[in-house]
Amino acid sequence: xxxxxxxxxxxxxxxxxxxxxxxxxxxxxxxxxxxxxxxxxxxxxxxxxxxxxxxxxxxxxxxxxxxxxxxxxxxxxxxxxxxxxxxxxxxxxxxxxxxxxxxxxxxxxxxxxxxxxxxxxxxxxxxxxxxxxxxxxxxxxxxxxxxxxxxxxxxxxxxxxxxxxxxxxxxxxxxxxxxxxxxxxxxxxxxxxxxxxxxxxxxxxxxxxxxxxxxxxxxxxxxxxxxxxxxxxxxxxxxxxxxxxxx
Amino acid sequence: xxxxxxxxxxxxxxxxxxxxxxxxxxxxxxxxxxxxxxxxxxxxxxxxxxxxxxxxxxxxxxxxxxxxxxxxxxxxxxxxxxxxxxxxxxxxxxxxxxxxxxxxxxxxxxxxxxxxxxxxxxxxxxxxxxxxxxxxxxxxxxxxxxxxxxxxxxxxxxxxxxxxxxxxxxxxxxxxxxxxxxxxxxxxxxxxxxxxxxxxxxxxxxxxxxxxxxxxxxxxxxxxxxxxxxxxxxxxxxxxxxxxxxxxxxxxxxxxxxxxxxxxxxxxxxxxxxxxxxxxxxxxxxxxxxxxxxxxxxxxxxxxxxxxxxxxxxxxxxxxxxxxxxxxxxxxxxxxxxxxxxxxxxxxxxxxxxxxxxxxxxxxxxxxxxxxxxxxxxxxxxxxxxxxxxxxxxxxxxxxxxxxxxxxxxxxxxxxxxxxxxxx
Numbered sequence: 001x002x003x004x005x006x007x008x009x010x011x012x013x014x015x016x017x018x019x020x021x022x023x024x025x026x027x028x029x030x031x032x033x034x035x036x037x038x039x040x041x042x043x044x045x046x047x048x049x050x051x052x053x054x055x056x057x058x059x060x061x062x063x064x065x066x067x068x069x070x071x072x073x074x075x076x077x078x079x080x081x082x083x084x085x086x087x088x089x090x091x092x093x094x095x096x097x098x099x100x101x102x103x104x105x106x107x108x109x110x111x112x113x114x115x116x117x118x119x120x121x122x123x124x125x126x127x128x129x130x131x132x133x134x135x136x137x138x139x140x141x142x143x144x145x146x147x148x149x150x151x152x153x154x155x156x157x158x159x160x161x162x163x164x165x166x167x168x169x170x171x172x173x174x175x176x177x178x179x180x181x182x183x184x185x186x187x188x189x190x191x192x193x194x195x196x197x198x199x200x201x202x203x204x205x206x207x208x209x210x211x212x213x214x215x216x217x218x219x220x221x222x223x224x225x226x227x228x229x230x231x232x233x234x235x236x237x238x239x240x241x242x243x244x245x246x247x
Numbered sequence: 248x249x250x251x252x253x254x255x256x257x258x259x260x261x262x263x264x265x266x267x268x269x270x271x272x273x274x275x276x277x278x279x280x281x282x283x284x285x286x287x288x289x290x291x292x293x294x295x296x297x298x299x300x301x302x303x304x305x306x307x308x309x310x311x312x313x314x315x316x317x318x319x320x321x322x323x324x325x326x327x328x329x330x331x332x333x334x335x336x337x338x339x340x341x342x343x344x345x346x347x348x349x350x351x352x353x354x355x356x357x358x359x360x361x362x363x364x365x366x367x368x369x370x371x372x373x374x375x376x377x378x379x380x381x382x383x384x385x386x387x388x389x390x391x392x393x394x395x396x397x398x399x400x401x402x403x404x405x406x407x408x409x410x411x412x413x414x415x416x417x418x419x420x421x422x423x424x425x426x427x428x429x430x431x432x433x434x435x436x437x438x439x440x441x442x443x444x445x446x447x448x449x450x451x452x453x454x455x456x457x458x459x460x461x462x463x464x465x466x467x468x469x470x471x472x473x474x475x476x477x478x479x480x481x482x483x484x485x486x487x488x489x490x491x492x493x494x495x496x497x498x499x500x501x502x503x504x505x506x507x508x509x510x511x512x513x514x515x516x517x518x519x520x521x522x523x524x525x526x527x528x529x530x531x532x533x534x535x536x537x538x539x540x541x542x543x544x545x546x547x548x549x550x551x552x553x554x555x556x557x558x559x560x561x562x563x564x565x566x567x568x569x570x571x572x573x574x575x576x577x578x579x580x581x582x583x584x585x586x587x588x589x590x591x592x593x594x595x596x597x598x599x600x601x602x603x604x605x606x607x608x609x610x611x612x613x614x615x616x617x618x619x620x621x622x623x624x625x626x627x628x629x630x631x632x633x634x635x636x637x638x639x640x641x642x643x644x645x646x647x648x649x650x651x652x653x654x655x656x657x658x659x660x661x662x663x664x665x666x667x668x669x670x671x
Contacts, residue, residue, distance in 0.1 A: 103616035
């Protein structure tokens with residue numbers, strides 16, 4: 001699975017936020033997209049999933065060579081694209097277990113067998129150290145920030161997408177929760193799967209080591225490199241990037 | 248001969264009925280409920296012979312569940328009665344006045360004045376058949392007591408009166424179903440329902456209304472009185488009716504009484520639903536909890552007005568009221584009006600109301616999990632109602648309600664899709 005983002009321009013009702021973004025994520029690769037608040041990272045994630053609040057005005061998104069720029073979010077999901085939300089929606093009246101089953105079945109011809117689903121859910125909950133009673137709660141209703149993030153990663157583990165975008169999954173997590181979540185992501189890294197990890201901080205990248213790092217500023221990718229770029233950023237901060245770009 | 252107090256009430260009510268015009272209720276804002284299109288003169292209280300077997304529509308709704316007793320009134324006649332728990336009384340109200348006068352008289356119409364309006368007067372004057380339920384002191388009845396009001400022909404006027412008395416420390420489940428198949432033409436159900444929960448009684452009450460696609464007008468008053476340390480859980484469910492104008496009142500009448508009132512409605516096509524509920528606390532140290540949820544499709548209209556009324560001296564009352572309605576079509580309109588009259592201090596009472604639409608963020612979220620838009624809408628609406636449906640605590644009835652909501656959503660799929668699509 002290859003995700004290609006070509007010259008992507010994205011706007012909201014008010015203004016253009018992305019001014020031509022190019023990025024390629026190939027199978028087996030883990031990319032980190034870093035940038036200060038308001039640089040357009042989450043906009044890119046939402047545009048990739050087809051959020052109707054974001055309009056692509058120029059450029060395109062290809063998944064395995066196929067243009068998905070105009071595809072509905074559910075088609076993208078069924079094609080293997082996944083996003084872990086920074087602020088996932090609350091779904092009242094729908095339990096975590098029922099929601100998971102619905103999502104799993106959306107990608108299958110035949111519905112998953114009850115027993116098989118139960119085992120899969122248990123295995124992934126153990127991986128993320130999630131309590132059993134979690135599954136009967138309504139999705140994200142009354143969840144703490146950490147619980148919401150774990151529920152997102154639990155979905156990632158259940159759905160086994162080919163390409164996963166993690167939007168600020170590390171924000172608001174304490175160090176123990178971060179380790180567990182990062183452990184879950186690492187357990188899913190494999191030659192067939194790509195990751196795009198969006199983050200403000202370098203902290204998570206100590207646990208999930210990226211192959212490539214991209215730095216976004218004001219709606220453009222301004223620096224690219226290997227994981228050493230993250231270390232440099234950690235040392236010098238975003239102001240350094242801003243000055244470099246201005247120079 | 249029926250007892251004098253019943254006949255006197257009929258005569259007095261008939262005068263009111265004949266004097267009053269067909270009403271039109273107006274409220275500030277866009278709301279008007281108008282029954283002047285009802286051709287009352289063309290309707291008649293149709294009489295029917297007793298039935299050996301239950302009509303299919305009744306069987307469909309009641310399912311296989313065993314009951315403590317079942318009474319069916321079709322049009323103006325009680326056509327079927329079956330009591331399997333002989334500790335209770337379940338008969339037509341007419342028969343109860345002959346055979347159980349001592350049980351009926353102390354409660355009959357105690358909280359149902361005949362002069363509250365034209366239709367209330369009509370019911371008081373013209374009721375026939377009727378239902379009487381009595382659960383004796385200290386008796387715990389596990390299986391539900393079921394009453395069915397059936398209108399299966401256009402041109403029918405049904406004047407309905409139910410009186411239910413649950414004795415001290417008695418416990419029961421009481422279910423009323425208002426049913427009609429789809430037909431062409433007008434009909435009227437003018438209903439009066441009264442329940443008296445005696446001290447320490449526990450009553451699990453549900454009303455299920457689905458008058459089908461015909462022009463059934465339902466103008467009814469339902470009142471529940473809860474005495475000392477008694478508790479009533481009441482779940483009215485409105486799933487169909489051309490025009491419904493109802494008043495649903497719960498009175499916590501003595502210390503320690505507790506009410507939990509949870510309602511649900513789904514309107515479609517050009518249905519018109521006008522509900523006014525009151526949660527009245529006549530004594531202190533009482534508790535209440537009211538939650539109503541509705542959804543609308545088509546060009547339907549709903550108005551829910553919920554009043555909490557705490558009378559002077561009713562201190563230490565704790566109650567709250569919440570109402571929500573969800574618009575699923577651009578042409579539907581809804582009003583939610585929670586209100587509060589508190590005439591004493593040292594109480595806690597809160598209320599809130601919302602009218603909203605489906606949340607596009609929720610739909611997007613679900614779609615990113617591979618769920619289609621229409622499936623997402625269905626799941627969100629069902630999830631929205633789930634809190635209320637679960638309060639029925641009756642698997643058979645819950646299933647029926649879920650099934651009907653799913654059917655209505657399927658019927659409205661195209662317009663909902665268009666509506667949501669328009670906005671995104």
